[in-house]
Amino acid sequence: MTRRAVAIVALGVFLSVSAGCWSRRxxxxxxxxxxxxxxxxxxxxxxxxxxxxxxxxxxxxxxxxxxxxxxxxxxxxxxxxxxxxxxxxxxxxxxxxxxxxxxxxxxxxxxxxxxxxxxxxxxxxxxxxxxxxxxxxxxxxxxxxxxxxxxxxxxxxxxxxxxxxxxxxxxxxxxxxxxxxxxxxxxxxxxxxxxxxxxxxxxxxxxxxxxxxxxxxxxxxxxxxxxxxxxxxxxxxxxxxxxxxxxxxxxxxDGREARGYNWVVGKVTSGILVVDATQRSIEPDPQASLIGLEIIRAKGAFKPKITDDGRNIGIVVKISAEANIADVQPYIDSYGDSELWTFMERRLEEAIRDEVMAAISKAQELRADIFGFGREVYRTNPKVWKQVKDRWYEVFAHMEPEIEVSAKIVRSGLKVRSVKLEEMGGAGEGR
Amino acid sequence: MTISHKTTARQLGSILLLVRVAPMTLTLPSVIGMPSPQGLWIAGIASTVISLPLLAWMAALCRSEGLDDVVRISRRLLGVIIGSAVGWLFVLYWLILAAFELRSVSEAYVTGTMPQTPIVVFMALTALVSAGIARRGIRLIAMMAELMAFLAFVSMLFTLTLPLDVVHLRNLLPLLPEGLRPLALPTATAVSLFLDMAVLMMIAPSTISGRGLMQGTIWSALVSGAVLTLLIVVATAVFGPISTALELPALSLTRMVSIGGVVERLELITVVSWTFGIGLALATIFWAAAAASAHLLGLRCFEPLVYPLGGLAVFLGIRMWPDIGSFDRAGTAIRGGLVTSVFILVILVVLTAARWLRRRTSGDAGRRGEIG
Structure with missing residues (x-):
């Protein structure tokens, strides 16, 4: 009987305390x-x-x-x-x-x-x-x-x-x-x-x-x-x-430079890069000779290149990207023109490299190591980092990065050839 | 859940796992305040490697003394007066440990979820529930621990794997920028936490066999060592250099979980695992302290002592550490951790030496008898 009474009292205390929470909202x-x-x-x-x-x-x-x-x-x-x-x-x-x-x-x-x-x-x-x-x-x-x-x-x-x-x-x-x-x-x-x-x-x-x-x-x-x-x-x-x-x-x-940053740190998930296709195009108007390539997969990484016992510090940026032909202005025949793919891949690589360089140059101009090049030096070679830490912004600002880009065009959507305009009559005659 | 009259190896392992994992999921005292976090996971492995033989030593001592508990062994090997003194020291140690864990879980509740609630409320309630379990004896604790250790393990796995999208393993580099020296303190602190498993020396008589005692001990040390190491790895990978500045790293990890940007606020998992895990760890410690006190006082039952010990633990938990700073420091190897480690190691050495001396003496006597 006593035990039951104690249990009831304890339960009562427990319930009253737990129900009336001080932090209730x-x-x-x-x-x-x-x-x-x-x-x-x-x-x-x-x-x-x-x-x-x-x-x-x-x-x-x-x-x-x-x-x-x-x-x-x-x-x-x-x-x-x-x-x-x-x-x-x-x-x-x-x-x-x-x-x-x-x-x-x-x-x-x-x-x-x-x-x-x-x-x-x-x-x-x-x-x-x-x-x-x-x-x-x-x-x-x-x-x-x-x-x-x-x-x-x-x-x-x-x-x-x-x-x-x-x-x-x-x-x-x-x-x-x-x-x-x-x-x-x-x-x-x-x-x-x-x-x-x-x-x-x-x-x-x-x-x-x-x-x-x-x-x-x-x-x-x-x-x-x-x-x-x-x-x-x-x-x-x-x-x-x-x-x-x-x-x-x-x-x-800006947006382009931000994508350049994302290329370097490996955060690009997609994007449209427009490349000039004048050389491969039969389009008479070079202004309209553009191809939109859609990035479908990308990787980016960098590692420091330390030589001369830390006196020379560089950065090697490696980027790989896969893209689809997404939007074509001139006439192209991706089925018949075997060199077209290689041509577009090189153009894509150039476009990516330009974006990366734009981002790095801006960061160097601002003297802000947003990529963490210094952190990578610290991670891979803490002794060298100790030597350059105090003058890192100087080192960073004068760094000439090596950028290796490898791009691959993998698909061309639901078409292999774009529409070729069939010209009729002389120019300016109209129809 | 295995229903048996004796504690199986798995149940013992589960109890010890909860005792060990509990403080780890809260304050992770082995990393707080350390300068470079990148190599701290090595301290997790090193402390496991160092602790394993020490724990095996404890199990072997109990096994060689016919699966007896540490109080009886002390009294038998060291005599009633010194043996009783050792027994009372163990009671004091478990009482302080209970106070520490009570304060630890209550601080976590207050800091992490309910800041306005007076800490004594959490401490008193946790002590009440844990003492209630302890009062039913080690068999109930063992069966509950078998279940709860699994749940705690699963919750720990959630904590470690769900923030995967914010894990950056390169945050673990450079591994040891200041050499091995900074690892000494976290390793020693982690070892002192492993030695909290000394409670196995009270559970020994209820285990199914000496082999089971050893298996359960080694299994729990390995699993909790792996959990400790993984927790440090993930916390460092997510929080980088600020991981050692976090008061509740496991809670902070679960706060980073976002599944599809929709399912968030999963810290409930951590809080639930605290509630159950710490509750049972405390029940074990209360039971050990009460059972040891009953032996020492010559009582036939330990049950009446459990609630008073719980009350005492609440009192000590409030009075011993005036603020969270002194509490955090108390867990490290330079403060309370060092004292408990030295205490347990000295007891182990003394008991082993006494046992060796006794065997030598009785062996010599035997041989003399034969000659005679």
């Missing part, structure tokens, strides 16, 4: 953050949080994009034109202070695990980003897989206001674009918070991030439908890369 009290951004503070704006202790140090502006579940659900039923997200800002000296200052304007507790984006305004990125990364790694709610993007010529605040066709939430639209661009063009350099911080903490490599641009949403037509888009002022474009030296933004790669 009800879903209706949460605001789901899907994207965040950091900018330098503009000061004296309506979102500027009051300065509590008169600290003269510069403040940052933190912006969060929070989903409005009710608007999303209603929007799916075509009942509302309400924007399905809320963009809100606060300022502070540290990221956490900014986030907590948001409590002054947000009726819900911010919930971070669904955050997909960490965006940085250009001006802020130029001043160094380490200060804001620590919290994102330290906090148990944030995700290291969130993508890092830098807003070219703009502020994260502006970018977080953009909207997209086809997707109601900009965060998901951004993810869709990244997936599309990296899977079909390879003209973006994708980096998560984990990739970024690992690069920051590693020897011989500088971090890289997505380049994002705000573009005006211009449509000459009146758009009607479930979501009224006439109110949309701006959209965004994701292309290229933001180049950092240590934690400071120093420049940009």
């Amino acid at each position: 009800e879903i209706e009290t949460l605001g789901f953050v899907v994207a965040v951004g950091v900018d330098t503070s503009l000061g004296a704006t309506h979102w500027d949080s009051p300065d509590v202790d008169g600290d003269p140090r510069p403040r940052m502006q933190f912006t969060a994009q929070i989903t409005k579940p009710s608007a999303i659900v209603a929007g799916e039923r075509s009942q509302t034109q309400e924007r399905p997200f809320w963009v809100v800002s606060a300022t502070g000296r540290t990221l956490l202070e900014c986030i907590r200052n948001l409590s002054e304007v947000s009726p819900r507790i911010l919930c971070w695990p669904h955050n997909r984006w960490f965006l940085i305004g250009e001006e802020y990125a130029k001043g160094g980003v380490t200060r804001v990364l620590d919290l994102l790694e330290r906090d148990q709610e944030t995700r290291r897989r969130a993508l890092v993007g830098v807003v070219k010529d703009g502020r994260a605040w502006d970018l977080l206001q953009t909207e997209f066709e086809l997707e109601r939430t900009p965060s998901e639209a951004g993810r869709g674009i990244v997936s599309n661009v990296s899977g079909r063009l390879s003209t973006v350099a994708v980096a998560s918070i984990n990739d970024f911080t690992v690069a920051l903490a590693s020897e011989g490599i500088d971090p890289i991030a997505l380049r994002v641009e705000v573009i005006p949403y211009t449509s000459p037509y009146e758009i009607t439908g479930d979501v009224a888009r006439e109110e949309v002022k701006a959209a965004a474009r994701l292309s290229g890369a933001a180049v950092f030296r240590s934690d400071k933004l120093v420049g940009w790669l």
Whole structure:
């Protein structure tokens, strides 16, 4: 009897303690953050949080994009034109202070695990980003897989206001674009918070991030439908890369250069390379003598070439690619012209080499080793790295990489010969 | 699950695996704060190689003493007073170990999932459940461990394989940029964690045979050594130089899992494996401490001691380490790890020497008798 009583009391205590969890959070009290951004503070704006202790140090502006579940659900039923997200800002000296200052304007507790984006305004990125990364790694709610993007010529605040066709939430639209661009063009350099911080903490490599641009949403037509888009002022474009030296933004790669970067680090998954086919073509107009080759498979790797006891350090980049003939402007007969394949393969190799050289030259110009050539020297020969570490940017800037590209055209789609125009009558006579 | 009146080799191996794997999946004290992480997996292999003969030594000692437990062996070989002192030292060691693991799992809950909840809640609840299992004896622990070790192993495999898309094995290079010297501390720390398997010297009487005792011990050491090494390899491959700065590497690994960009937040796997794995590891330690105390106090049953020991472990877990920094350092070889390693090694040496002396003395006496 006593044992049963003790068991009942113990069970009661256990149930009362385990049911009343201190860390409980009800879903209706949460605001789901899907994207965040950091900018330098503009000061004296309506979102500027009051300065509590008169600290003269510069403040940052933190912006969060929070989903409005009710608007999303209603929007799916075509009942509302309400924007399905809320963009809100606060300022502070540290990221956490900014986030907590948001409590002054947000009726819900911010919930971070669904955050997909960490965006940085250009001006802020130029001043160094380490200060804001620590919290994102330290906090148990944030995700290291969130993508890092830098807003070219703009502020994260502006970018977080953009909207997209086809997707109601900009965060998901951004993810869709990244997936599309990296899977079909390879003209973006994708980096998560984990990739970024690992690069920051590693020897011989500088971090890289997505380049994002705000573009005006211009449509000459009146758009009607479930979501009224006439109110949309701006959209965004994701292309290229933001180049950092240590934690400071120093420049940009455009889309072509970003693909050059992806060739080197082996991240090209697909892409269209347009090569000139004038020599093989019977097309009289050289402007229209272009062949689009679709990359279907690619590999890229590099290794250092160290000679003279570390006095000469070079890099050998090896790239292999397979492509299909995807888009032909002039007349070609891929069945009958046996040399055509070799010709296109050489042209493809040249095109790849040009992209790679463009990326390396830009990085050398910016003195930012985004490829991790130095890290590879450290990994393969730590003693040599020790000797050159202090003057690595000099070594890197004057490095002449050897680029070996091997390309193969494997298929030509559903045709072996393109349409040959049958000319009739004299030129200019018309029909 | 095997139902038998004795603990089989597989069950013993499972218990020891949980005791060993439990702290590893939490703080991984053998890597925290180390300067270069690339070669730390070598420490995992080295510590397994060093620990294997030490664990085999413990099993062999119990086997040669007729599968008796360490308290009885100590009292028999060293006399009642010194033997009892050794026994009480073991009780103290298991009590501190239980406090350490309780704090460890509770810190993981608080840091990883529920920051607002007072740590004492997790500690008290875990101790209560574990003590409840321990009170039912080693047979229940053995049968549950056989099942749970499998689940813990599967969850560990998930943790190690699911972040495959973010694994960069070149992060493991250069292997030893500062030579072998930096490996000494993590290896010693990992060895001290392996020596937590000394609890096998209390389980020995319940094992099915001496051969089973040895097999279970070696099997668990090899499997947990492999898991430790793989965990360090994967953590380093994913997090590179920051892997040694992570408080909960296994949890951080599962937080990196994303299956098709849709299935995420799988840290639940890790938390569940903590709950079950640590729960049983603690039950084993509580049982060992209670059984040893009962022997020493001359009690016929150990059950009444389990809950008080659980309460004591909660108290020690809160009082011994004021903050997470001192707690992390306590697990390394330069702090608590060194003390426990030295303690167990000294006991092993003393008991083996006493046994050798006894055999020599009795052998000499025998020979003298024959002559006489």
